[in-house]
Amino acid sequence: MKYDLGLYSGVVKEKIEQLNSERIIERIWEKDFTVWGNEPTEISNRLGWLDCSEVTKESFAEIKSFVDDVRKEGFTDALLMGMGGSSLAPEVFRLTFEVKKDYLDLHVLDSTHPEAISEFEKKLHPGKTLYIVSTKSGGTVETMSFMKYFFNTVSKKLGKEKVSKHFIAITDPGSGLEEIAKKLKFRKIFLNDPDIGGRFSALSLFGIVPAALVGVDIEKLFDELLNMENESKLIAVEKNSSAVLGIILGSLANATVDKVTIITSPKIQHLGGWLEQLIAESTGKNGKGILPVDLEPSASVNSYGKDRIFVYLKIEGDNEFDDRINKLKKAGFPTIEFSMNNIYQLGAEFFRWEFAISVAGHLIGIQPFDQPNVESAKIIARTMVKEFQENGKLPELKNEMSQQSISSFLSTTKSGQNYMAIQAYIKPDKKSWQQLQSLRLKILEKYKVATTLGYGPRYLHSTGQLHKGDSGNGFFIQFISEIQNDLPIPDEAGSNRSSISFGTLIKAQALGDRQVLIDNKRKVLTINLGKDIIESVSKIVV
Template sequence: MKTFNITDEIENKYRNSIQRLFNENIIERIWKKDYTVWNNDPTEISNRLGWLDCTSVTRKAFDEIHSFTDEIISEGISDVLLLGMGGSSLAPEVFGHVFGENGKIKLSVLDSTHPEAVLEKTSNYDPERTLYIVSTKSGGTVETISFMKYFYNSVLNKLGKQKVTRHFAAITDPGSGLEQMAKDLRFRKIFLNDPNIGGRFSALSLFGIVPASLVGVDIEKLFIRADSEVLLSKKSGYEIERNNAALFGILLGMLTEQKKDKLTLIISEKIRPFGAWIEQLVAESTGKNNKGILPVDLEEIMNPEYYGDDRVFVHLKLKGDSKNQTKIEKLIEAGFPLIEFELEDIYDLGKQFFLWEFATSIAGWYMGIQPFDQPNVEQAKVIARKILKDYQESGKLILPEPTYSSDEFNIYSVEKFEKAEEVLSSFLSECVSGKSYVSIQAYINPAPESFALLQNFRAEVLKKYKVATTLGFGPRFLHSTGQLHKGDSGNGLFIQIVDNPEEDAAIPDNPLENNSSVSFGILIKAQAFGDRQALIDNKRKVITVEVKRNIKEFLKNLQI
């Protein structure tokens, strides 16, 4: 770990904090799984520290994982479609993108309830050559179970009762609802994970490593690297300088205390998907009790004048990659704090997964928060469930009245506007550089073209207002940054974009049955407006644009 522009004031506090780490025996207590490091109440801590033992516990399943992988390859399976959200999907996505280019099996993740995304996956995958992995810790995640029911019935209709069971596997906790469903439906394989691991800390558990093996990752090599970081994370006393995870965690907490809470990630192209995993881990772990570290992922790297003084940069670079070096040097010259990690190769991600998990737990200790719970996540879910229940009872989606309406879109805002073109500029005029951030929340199909157009808009916001920007597709981000949006210090401005897709897809009420009382189109709309209300209830600034017609044309013309 290299650090740049750590001021004398911060350096002195840094040394004092390391001394406090010694005095309170924090490293030793964490490894003894002492929940009082973070809170006197053991709830959602004492049963969430299994990630510390991930490498040794998961190793016990290596033979089973290898056998399963060989079996799948021998049967001619060419694709894995993983159905999951958040902690169940983000690490597999990293392995699929970073390691899967030359593997015999390609992995894709479905973590969008937008009907276009569901229908695309339906048409793009041949069930005869696809393994569907249903992955959820709780076994009851609404998105994941909806995917499971939909695809199970779809494959059943195409392949028949005798074949369908061979194309489904599950990863879940023992005793979960999914475990029972998978047994009832005779899934070919059920992997039961250590239940003492929280979802966002599960990269090196079965949730991450089963998909990793399937796409060709040498999991033994990955774990040798991870083990080296595990050993270093136990260093204390005179060896503390070797414990990068602990030192990094202290530094993150300290910089946040200094109002440098926009953790801006600059990552080598080959490993860029790792940023989305970091985003969930840090945001959901630290964004609570009116505090929070905002990870800024995939933001265009600008010249220093476009950044406020709330930024800290983390540069994750593969050895030999100098692509971003000129831009990095400009940021250092401008005085921004920057932390750099150099990876020998892609297998050093084994180290990085554990380093970030340990560092986040240390940052939580420093900030005085409990990093393993997510107290605000349920709010949006409760409201969305109420919207869905009302729909099922009345046959109508009951939404608030828009403050502006035209043939092209509805706008939901606190203030009323005469002209639609004034809406965003007026809303964003409240931005304060060095304090605010703008979160773009797109409840649309996460297609590459839409992503590129939204990235262009995001860059315009950054240039004009000089504030940190984030971009998330709903409902994916609800399982990632959604906690921070409602639990942090309240400096976010949230722009929701919701569309009305031309095609929809029914969600079966039960697998093996054709009855359906709700569709994916209704589900994602309920999730969008459920989150909108949760933001409002937490006194956040939010504006919602519901696009009635062509979403691509809307995005092309989106400007401030």
């Protein structure tokens, strides 16, 4: 790790001395909740990630035996149904390591858009697919809706007597999912350490079971992890790179340099999606927060405001973005650089950042293990769903799509202070991503504000907490579309009754988040892209 902080070097040096005097490293490893707050609630029972290397290793033999069994039985694919911490690390493992020969190809479903669900249903052969239902709480509405839908469709195609052996669960002990999985006779139930929060669970069963299914050598992954763990125990803060990273992020955020722009080697670019949740959901609360800016299109140095810090993660020997970082340094932007020898150091990076964000939380003055604003959008969405079930309709949403309204909305942004978040409640695919990325670049170049892009409802379990919990510098453009081929959500697995569809659910989620943003005095513009999403986005002139 190396860093160039310019004007901020002095304050970081001061904070290193301060945290040495506070015994911060020892206290974190002692699981001292007073590092982050006066009460142990949602702190003391969320520090299990510190023991992940030991606890998860105890399940290695069980995991390997399970993976061997499903491979021998001819399973070729796995569909992981989960949100946030249950889906992001598995996605990083799959897209970084790819799939080892004769192991299972892992697909991640975290969109309630009916066309996304239908695509997986058409693409995957149920007789060769393992369905992974992954949720810590055991009651995540999206995950349980996916489970009920696919349990029914697989049951119809394979027969009721065969369906159960195609389903497994990863959850906490005593959760609603554990009970349902037992009732439905799931093939396997993995019970995770309940003292690990969702976004800190990458190295627990939530991340490692899917990693093993695609052929990651989990022993090797944890050997690399152990090196980082040992370094993170160094009590001299200046020698502890994880702690120093946290001090830099926290100190600069306190100085309003709070837009952490992530640049990575292409091979590890998907790590940014996991970092996005860890940073945003951990720090974005109580009017404070660090905004992670992931996969932002490259622009000239003149397009960036004074609120930026750039983090560069590269694979040894891949110098693709070295020139870009050097230009940013010369322009005076603070930078942090990491070099990984190989992709098996990914587990070590997961741990480094978990530790760093815990330190940053201490400096910012927040506790990083809760998510107080996430539930608010869920409550309103549930209210709207109930209203739909009673009245047969959701509230109407005025479409604010006009050139004048978009330009007027964006014209009040201030470079160096505000950010613009695109919230896309549309089917995630390559074409829509490219079009929305082009829109990000236009906004970045014209208004010189940080931009983020998230598909709904995925982002609700990632950056959604920060959107509602930070200081209120965000501008939110919410895209919705016309659902063309809707799908019913079964009331129960095995039942043909349905009182709501996925199309209704995703609309309720968009409406719910919009309402909570407005209630929190956030600036929101909602645009209905209609049926031709690509064409509609291409016509937007900022």
